Amino acid sequence: MSPKPKQTARSAALNLLNQVLGEDRLMSELLGQGVLQGLDPADRARAQRLATDTMRGLERADRLLQKHLRKNPPLYVRNVLRLATVELCQGGDAHGVVNEAVNLTAANKRTQAMKGMVNAVLRKIAERGPETWANLRAPRLPKWLRDPLVMAYGGDVVGAFEAAHFAGAPLDLTAKGDPEAVAQATGGEVLPTGSVRLQDPGQVSALPGFEAGDWWVQDAAAAIPARVLNAQPGEAVLDMCAAPGGKTMQLAAAGAEVTAIDLSPARMERVAENLARTGLKAELITGDALDHTGQYDAILLDAPCSATGTIRRHPDLPLAKDGSEFGALMDLQAQMIDHALTLLKPGGRLVFCTCSLLPDEGECQVEDALERHPGLKVDRERFDLPGIDPEWITEEGGLRLRPDYWADKGGMDGFYIACLTA
Numbered sequence: 268m269s270p271k272p273k274q275t276a277r278s279a280a281l282n283l284l285n286q287v288l289g290e291d292r293l294m295s296e297l298l299g300q301g302v303l304q305g306l307d308p309a310d311r312a313r314a315q316r317l318a319t320d321t322m323r324g325l326e327r328a329d330r331l332l333q334k335h336l337r338k339n340p341p342l343y344v345r346n347v348l349r350l351a352t353v354e355l356c357q358g359g360d361a362h363g364v365v366n367e368a369v370n371l372t373a374a375n376k377r378t379q380a381m382k383g384m385v386n387a388v389l390r391k392i393a394e395r396g397p398e399t400w401a402n403l404r405a406p407r408l409p410k411w412l413r414d415p416l417v418m419a420y421g422g423d424v425v426g427a428f429e430a431a432h433f434a435g436a437p438l439d440l441t442a443k444g445d446p447e448a449v450a451q452a453t454g455g456e457v458l459p460t461g462s463v464r465l466q467d468p469g470q471v472s473a474l475p476g477f478e479a480g481d482w483w484v485q486d487a488a489a490a491i492p493a494r495v496l497n498a499q500p501g502e503a504v505l506d507m508c509a510a511p512g513g514k515t516m517q518l519a520a521a522g523a524e525v526t527a528i529d530l531s532p533a534r535m536e537r538v539a540e541n542l543a544r545t546g547l548k549a550e551l552i553t554g555d556a557l558d559h560t561g562q563y564d565a566i567l568l569d570a571p572c573s574a575t576g577t578i579r580r581h582p583d584l585p586l587a588k589d590g591s592e593f594g595a596l597m598d599l600q601a602q603m604i605d606h607a608l609t610l611l612k613p614g615g616r617l618v619f620c621t622c623s624l625l626p627d628e629g630e631c632q633v634e635d636a637l638e639r640h641p642g643l644k645v646d647r648e649r650f651d652l653p654g655i656d657p658e659w660i661t662e663e664g665g666l667r668l669r670p671d672y673w674a675d676k677g678g679m680d681g682f683y684i685a686c687l688t689a
C-alpha cells in the first residue's frame with residue numbers, strides 16, 4: 268500500500284472546506300476536535316486562514332469559476348478549485364498554487380481523472396482572475412438569513428453588513444488593567460469604548476502580555492455588555508452563560524464576587540484556563556443555568572443564540588447553518604430571561620445580550636419580556652459610557668450594535684444589549 272500523502276496547509280484547508288460545505292460542520296467544532304493537530308503551528312494558522320478566506324470569498328470564486336466550467340464538478344473538486352482561486356486572486360504564487368491543486372485532485376481516486384481540467388481552469392484564473400476579482404460585489408448572505416435581515420434593516424444596510432463580513436475583522440483585546448499600556452506594548456490602538464485593536468497581530472500567544480495575562484481576546488462589541496453592567500467591587504454577580512469566559516474576566520477584573528455557569532464541560536475548561544492565565548477569580552459551576560438558585564446584585568445573561576453577529580470572524584456560519592435551529596434558541600432565551608429575574612435581589616440589574624443580528628433574539632426578546640413582567644423596566648442610562656453613540660439605542664431601550672459601525676476602523680461584531688431592572 269502506498270503511504271498516505273503528507274498533510275499540508277492546503278490539504279488541511281481543503282478538508283475543513285469539505286466538512287463545512289459538505290457536512291454542515293462549523294469550523295469551531297472541527298478545530299475543537301483537533302483536525303489540524305498534525306500540522307506545525309505556522310501551517311495550522313495558514314490552513315485556517317486559507318479556509319476562512321475561501322469561505323469569505325466563496326461567491327466571488329464561484330463567479331470566476333463558472334466562466335470556465337461547462338458543468339459543475341463534484342464538491343471535492345469544486346472546493347479544490349475554490350481554494351486555489353481565492354489564493355490566486357489574493358496574490359498567491361501561481362506555480363505553487365496550481366501544482367498543489369492538481370496534486371490534491373490526483374490524490375483522490377474518484378477525481379484523479381479531472382486533474383487536467385483543474386490545471387487548465389486554474390491557469391486561466393491565474394491570468395485574468397486577480398483583476399476581475401477586485402471588481403466583483405461583496406458576497407451576499409444566503410437567502411434564509413438575508414431576507415429577515417432586509418426586512419429588519421433594509422437592503423442598503425444589509426449590503427453594508429455584507430461588505431463588513433467580506434472585509435473580515437482585526438484583533439481586539441480587553442485589558443485587565445490600563446488599555447493604554449496594553450496598546451503601547453502590543454502596537455495597538457485604544458478604541459473609543461476602551462478595547463485595544465490590532466490591525467495586523469500575527470500569532471496571538473506571541474504578543475507581549477499574553478503569558479502574563481495582561482489581556483484577553485474579545486471583540487470590541489462583546490466587551491460592551493460587561494461595561495453596561497458596570498459591576499462594583501464586592502457585588503455578587505452571576506454570569507449565566509459564561510464560557511469561554513471573556514465577560515467573566517471583565518466582571519472579576521472589576522472586583523466583583525463572580526459566579527460563572529456554563530452547560531458545556533469542555534467550554535468551562537476554557538474559562539478555567541483563561542482565569543488561570545489572567546490570575547482572576549470566579550466560582551465556576553458546570554450545569555444548566557435554568558436549574559441555578561441564589562440571589563445576586565447583578566446578572567449578565569449572554570444567552571446562546573444564532574451568533575449571526577460574528578460572521579466577520581466566522582464566515583462558515585451562514586454556509587453550515589440554515590436557520591432551522593434558531594427557533595429553539597429563541598425559546599431558550601425567553602426562558603433564561605424569566606429565570607434570571609427570579610435570581611435578582613430587589614433593585615438588582617440584569618444585562619441581557621446576544622451576538623445576533625436578528626431582532627427576534629434582541630429587540631423582540633426585550634419587548635416580550637416587558638409584556639410578561641409588569642414592573643420590569645429598561646435602564647437606558649446604563650449606555651451613558653465612553654464611545655457609545657446614542658444613535659445606537661433602540662426604541663424599546665436596548666443597544667443595537669452592527670458590523671458596519673466603525674467601518675473606517677475595521678467594524679465590530681453585531682450584538683444586542685439591554686439592561687433590565689425589576
Ligand SMILES: C[S@@+](CC[C@H](N)C(=O)[O-])C[C@H]1O[C@@H](n2cnc3c(N)ncnc32)[C@H](O)[C@@H]1O
Binds near residue numbers: 511513531555556
Ligand atoms: C454566547 S456563549 C457565551 C459567551 C461568554 N459569555 C463569553 O463572553 O465568553 C453562550 C454559552 O451558553 C452556554 N449554554 C447554553 N445553554 C446553557 C444552559 N442551559 N445553561 C448554561 N449555559 C448554557 C453555551 O455552552 C455557551 O458557552
